[in-house]
Amino acid sequence: MGPMNWLGVLLAALAAAGVVALFWRGRMPWGAYALALLPALMLGHALARIGPDKLAMKPQLYFMQSGGLALAFVLPAVWMLGLKSGAARAEMVRDSAAFLLAYLAMGLVFFALG
Incomplete structure (x- = not known):
């Protein structure tokens, strides 16, 4: 295990x-x-x-990890809560896009900080 990037956590x-x-x-x-x-x-x-060596060899892992968290956990929760509360489909799509892009932005921050 590599060291935790604490600056990356705060900026992400x-x-x-x-x-x-x-x-x-x-x-x-x-x-x-x-x-x-x-x-x-x-x-x-x-x-x-994952470690810095593997991340250096496979930088796509930053985005696979961050986007994967959003797609596997966050977006289904957004949709379940939206369906339960009767939210408009357009609102759920907008919120899903917001959270997917937010998680990808976190991956980008960690990628940029290396």
């Missing part, structure tokens, strides 16, 4: 909250940043477990 959470704020018309409550810290920490841990 900020990037994710910023992307979501764009979809929420510019509002970025600090609560959204605080909530983004947990998945950023999880992604940072997963990338540390």
